[in-house]
Amino acid sequence: MTSSIRDVALAAGVSVGTVSNVLNRPEAVSEQTRRRVQEAIAALGFVRNESARQLRAGSSRTIGLVVLDIANPFFTDVARGVEDAVNAEGLAVILCNSDDRPEKEAAYLDVLAEQRVQGVIITPTAQLSPALESLRQRGVPVVLLDRRASDPDHCSVAVDDVHGGRLAAEHLLERGHRRIAFVGGSSGLPQIQERHDGVEQAVRETSGSDDALAVLAPAALTVAGGREAGELIVGMPASRRPTAAVCANDLIALGLLQEMVRHGVRVPDDFAIVGYDDIDYAAAAAVPLSSVRKPRQELGRRAAELLIDEARGQDHLHEQLVFEPQLVVRESSMVRRSARERTA
Amino acid sequence: MTSSIRDVALAAGVSVGTVSNVLNRPEAVSEQTRRRVQEAIAALGFVRNESARQLRAGSSRTIGLVVLDIANPFFTDVARGVEDAVNAEGLAVILCNSDDRPEKEAAYLDVLAEQRVQGVIITPTAQLSPALESLRQRGVPVVLLDRRASDPDHCSVAVDDVHGGRLAAEHLLERGHRRIAFVGGSSGLPQIQERHDGVEQAVRETSGSDDALAVLAPAALTVAGGREAGELIVGMPASRRPTAAVCANDLIALGLLQEMVRHGVRVPDDFAIVGYDDIDYAAAAAVPLSSVRKPRQELGRRAAELLIDEARGQDHLHEQLVFEPQLVVRESSMVRRSARERTA
DNA sequence: ACGTTGGTGTGAAACGTTTCAGTCAGGTCT
DNA sequence: AGACCTGACTGAAACGTTTCACACCAACGT
Numbered sequence: 001m002t003s004s005i006r007d008v009a010l011a012a013g014v015s016v017g018t019v020s021n022v023l024n025r026p027e028a029v030s031e032q033t034r035r036r037v038q039e040a041i042a043a044l045g046f047v048r049n050e051s052a053r054q055l056r057a058g059s060s061r062t063i064g065l066v067v068l069d070i071a072n073p074f075f076t077d078v079a080r081g082v083e084d085a086v087n088a089e090g091l092a093v094i095l096c097n098s099d100d101r102p103e104k105e106a107a108y109l110d111v112l113a114e115q116r117v118q119g120v121i122i123t124p125t126a127q128l129s130p131a132l133e134s135l136r137q138r139g140v141p142v143v144l145l146d147r148r149a150s151d152p153d154h155c156s157v158a159v160d161d162v163h164g165g166r167l168a169a170e171h172l173l174e175r176g177h178r179r180i181a182f183v184g185g186s187s188g189l190p191q192i193q194e195r196h197d198g199v200e201q202a203v204r205e206t207s208g209s210d211d212a213l214a215v216l217a218p219a220a221l222t223v224a225g226g227r228e229a230g231e232l233i234v235g236m237p238a239s240r241r242p243t244a245a246v247c248a249n250d251l252i253a254l255g256l257l258q259e260m261v262r263h264g265v266r267v268p269d270d271f272a273i274v275g276y277d278d279i280d281y282a283a284a285a286a287v288p289l290s291s292v293r294k295p296r297q298e299l300g301r302r303a304a305e306l307l308i309d310e311a312r313g314q315d316h317l318h319e320q321l322v323f324e325p326q327l328v329v330r331e332s333s334m335v336r337r338s339a340r341e342r343t344a
Numbered sequence: 345m346t347s348s349i350r351d352v353a354l355a356a357g358v359s360v361g362t363v364s365n366v367l368n369r370p371e372a373v374s375e376q377t378r379r380r381v382q383e384a385i386a387a388l389g390f391v392r393n394e395s396a397r398q399l400r401a402g403s404s405r406t407i408g409l410v411v412l413d414i415a416n417p418f419f420t421d422v423a424r425g426v427e428d429a430v431n432a433e434g435l436a437v438i439l440c441n442s443d444d445r446p447e448k449e450a451a452y453l454d455v456l457a458e459q460r461v462q463g464v465i466i467t468p469t470a471q472l473s474p475a476l477e478s479l480r481q482r483g484v485p486v487v488l489l490d491r492r493a494s495d496p497d498h499c500s501v502a503v504d505d506v507h508g509g510r511l512a513a514e515h516l517l518e519r520g521h522r523r524i525a526f527v528g529g530s531s532g533l534p535q536i537q538e539r540h541d542g543v544e545q546a547v548r549e550t551s552g553s554d555d556a557l558a559v560l561a562p563a564a565l566t567v568a569g570g571r572e573a574g575e576l577i578v579g580m581p582a583s584r585r586p587t588a589a590v591c592a593n594d595l596i597a598l599g600l601l602q603e604m605v606r607h608g609v610r611v612p613d614d615f616a617i618v619g620y621d622d623i624d625y626a627a628a629a630a631v632p633l634s635s636v637r638k639p640r641q642e643l644g645r646r647a648a649e650l651l652i653d654e655a656r657g658q659d660h661l662h663e664q665l666v667f668e669p670q671l672v673v674r675e676s677s678m679v680r681r682s683a684r685e686r687t688a
Numbered sequence: 689a690c691g692t693t694g695g696t697g698t699g700a701a702a703c704g705t706t707t708c709a710g711t712c713a714g715g716t717c718t
Numbered sequence: 719a720g721a722c723c724t725g726a727c728t729g730a731a732a733c734g735t736t737t738c739a740c741a742c743c744a745a746c747g748t
Binding site for chain 2: 002045047048049050051052054055060070071073076077079080083092094095097110111113114115116134137138139223254255257258261267280281283284285286287288
């Protein structure tokens, strides 16, 4: 059915070595035979068998990308960045979705190990898994994504999330908000923890204590989680209810926004919201969301570049890249003209 | 560095055949040697080489999924459905993003052919590519996704988009709208064309002509495209301006909604919007979007099942599955209480 | 005592590439 | 004319599995 290099050689009247040369180092073959071989290839509909190449080469021409939630546009943007950088090197990406579940992550890491991928880019689940560690011990390059490496013999690409949380909180404090919620609670993810810490620091510096900070921990970092938190906030007695929220990501912020609107709470007049990640849907929301922007594609691109450099081997130096996030202010946290007029 | 089955055999004092048996048919090996081999595997950190397996087996344990736009949540939901069904069979998915560009699609199809995937699930770009055809001729199962197969020797999984367009338009016509826009124009995609046709039929039946239908064709089927269309609509003279729009997908609808709000056009009071696909962000928009729901995960799941059945070979019958879409009415196309009160 | 059977284990072939040491013809230099 | 190079091509080994025909042995029935 499928023809091999041997069939091509036979058809063109040359040896298999020559066919291989036509494929891989065409300059080493004379014009004439090269053409004969190429005609045979076309006639037979020959397609290289990648498995055989890989077996011979010892490693595949792919890298693995393991993300927490493929349904989160943040990760599809990152994936796009990875894809671009990796394709440019003639490699392909195997995209895996761990769903933040350690056992699913471990299963995918096994698959990637069996595939002999050149390396793995991963946003690990809350606890660093043994599967990941054994991958590294086997010499497979691993780059941590959106998470700082704790030890210096990983590469990692991350964002200064403490600073990001701080930016969001300071912005709200400057606007006069004195009771602030952090929505995203105590998922074990360090990224989230850092965002929380940044918010907490800012609140403490301004108000002297952190009574002014309410921490909500929805079940998941998704739109549904945001709605859940909205319900809770609306249910609070007015005296204790926060007037603004920093959300651990934009999905939560969108859910929260939706729930507020549903309950007739005006955003930003009655309640201000700042999201995190600055996914495209943040700006596209009917009340455009303020958000802490991360360089999503670049995160992916740089991670891929570090991985490729490490995979190449020679004198690779591990780097821990940290990007500075940037606050993008939109309507969801602005004092509206109408509101100002009303108070004036 | 990485150890092979031979190393394991040596360490355990058995033949390579026995190690292979432990891996693939453990019941054919005695309790005692099985344990010895497993200990050796653990001690050496042995991991199967998938390339070698594939080479021997003749095909890999993966399938390819090629989508038009990985950034569109519709496709991530479909991908999730595919992933679930495919994982259940012990296969993996290689996810490829064609960006609606034929050359990128062709490049990925080549990669998939070289990988000897068991089959390909694809939402083809506007024109059916020769690369796809040659893949089929080579005997690789292909399932068309979100697009009806034109000839009966493909499998396909689609939605009755004429009906979907009709549902959306009839809903708006019943609400009294008499000038309707279809946003999504004449991209060459048959899916979009069918949605348009459904809308057109409904409009014609109600108003006797299709003067009442304005067709807008933004540059891309994305949020940005929707904003572009919004700009255009707002710029129309009031006498000709539509009072409602059916959008070719939800991304466009979201962009359109955003632009309307930005220009102070109230949705749904002044302008009603119906999207298509019913992605999660449709319901999460601050003015929740009416949309034509497609069974996104199920689409993916069924496509995967058909593909797997075909790949298994024996007496496979090609099927063209067509799902019925369902209109989900939300605020963006409802007459609001306040509006009714005002007119009363 | 002898064939038969079933449960275990062996060893080599085969999958389709790439790579590398050779071969060979034809040309150039001395 | 001989030595030497260069360019084009060849042929076989090697990569790590799986599979299959075969060997071995103990137990069994006759």
